[in-house]
Amino acid sequence: MVSHNPGINFDEKLINNVNLNLTAIKKRASEYATRRTVKKEHQVAWLLRAITCIDLTTLSGDDTESNVQKLCYKASNPIRADLLKELGFQPKELTCGAVCVYPSRVSDAFGALSSFKMNEKIPVAAVATGFPSGQYHLETRLREIKLTVADGASEIDIVINRTAALQGNWKLLYDELKQMKEACGNAHMKSILAVGELGTLENVYKASMVAMMAGTDFIKTSTGKEGVNATLVNALVMIRALRDFYWITGYKVGFKPAGGIRTAKDACVWLTMMKEELDEEWTTNKLFRLGASALLGDIERQVYHYVTGRYAAAYELP
Numbered sequence: 001m002v003s004h005n006p007g008i009n010f011d012e013k014l015i016n017n018v019n020l021n022l023t024a025i026k027k028r029a030s031e032y033a034t035r036r037t038v039k040k041e042h043q044v045a046w047l048l049r050a051i052t053c054i055d056l057t058t059l060s061g062d063d064t065e066s067n068v069q070k071l072c073y074k075a076s077n078p079i080r081a082d083l084l085k086e087l088g089f090q091p092k093e094l095t096c097g098a099v100c101v102y103p104s105r106v107s108d109a110f111g112a113l114s115s116f117k118m119n120e121k122i123p124v125a126a127v128a129t130g131f132p133s134g135q136y137h138l139e140t141r142l143r144e145i146k147l148t149v150a151d152g153a154s155e156i157d158i159v160i161n162r163t164a165a166l167q168g169n170w171k172l173l174y175d176e177l178k179q180m181k182e183a184c185g186n187a188h189m190k191s192i193l194a195v196g197e198l199g200t201l202e203n204v205y206k207a208s209m210v211a212m213m214a215g216t217d218f219i220k221t222s223t224g225k226e227g228v229n230a231t232l233v234n235a236l237v238m239i240r241a242l243r244d245f246y247w248i249t250g251y252k253v254g255f256k257p258a259g260g261i262r263t264a265k266d267a268c269v270w271l272t273m274m275k276e277e278l279d280e281e282w283t284t285n286k287l288f289r290l291g292a293s294a295l296l297g298d299i300e301r302q303v304y305h306y307v308t309g310r311y312a313a314a315y316e317l318p
């Protein structure tokens with residue numbers, strides 16, 4: 001991951017007078033959604049890139065040490081070994097960007113990755129600060145970050161205070177995020193905006209900008225638990241904020257769409273959007289992650305098809 005965004009002082013001017021052309025944003029989003037995807041080797045190249053950007057996630061109430069171990073194994077070996085060999089990769093050369101779990105499963109994830117000797121290559125990301133609602137005392141939320149970092153997480157996906165955003169209390173949001181960033185220490189902070197609960201696209205822009213001012217290293221669309229999660233329209237607004245923040249400060253902050261991303265085609269659409277709206281660096285896992293629990297299976301199926309010329313039966317890609 002890139003070096004930390006040090007953030008800047010709260011500057012209300014950066015969130016006053018936000019002008020968003022909704023018609024143009026919707027048109028652009030629908031162009032990305034309906035565009036013909038790349039094919040054959042170009043598609044496989046994008047899909048392998050997408051794998052390296054996946055934060056392979058499990059966020060369930062019934063998560064156990066054993067399913068977290070399986071998740072970590074899959075993140076270390078995302079594609080069947082024979083397929084990988086056909087594509088010219090060594091075993092373990094291609095891995096997911098991170099694994100993402102609840103705080104109480106971080107030590108299981110760190111332990112599993114260590115036992116596979118992958119703990120230096122694959123970071124453990126943890127959701128924190130009262131995920132998914134964030135409706136907890138600030139003291140509790142900050143303590144949770146510290147405990148999670150102590151257990152071995154090097155990326156912390158915090159949830160923002162949606163109440164503050166909806167009430168237009170942007171300075172409160174900034175102050176909380178500053179404290180969260182400090183609590184993260186050397187861990188990178190990803191700020192989940194929960195765009196489906198922010199009410200307006202203007203709020204999506206403002207929340208993105210405030211999080212970046214406070215020093216977040218990534219802005220992330222959603223927890224995956226809201227009614228509306230990673231949509232292209234919301235993403236275009238967040239990307240505009242990323243671009244504006246870069247022009248103003250010179251800092252590149254990462255982007256993580258999450259929630260409902262399930263297909264190889266989705267992954268190609270997201271990567272294309274990053275390349276065209278930002279630049280090539282924003283298609284690498286330093287600045288781009290796909291938060292997904294069920295995307296990798298479809299990508300592996302498409303890679304299988306490319307290598308063998310046929311689709312796998314269910315038992316061939318368990």
Ligand SMILES: O=C[C@H](O)COP(=O)(O)O
Pocket residue numbers: 057059100222223224225258259260261291292293294295
């Ligand atoms: O942060 C990641 C999301 O919770 C994953 O959502 P998903 O299960 O819809 O892929």
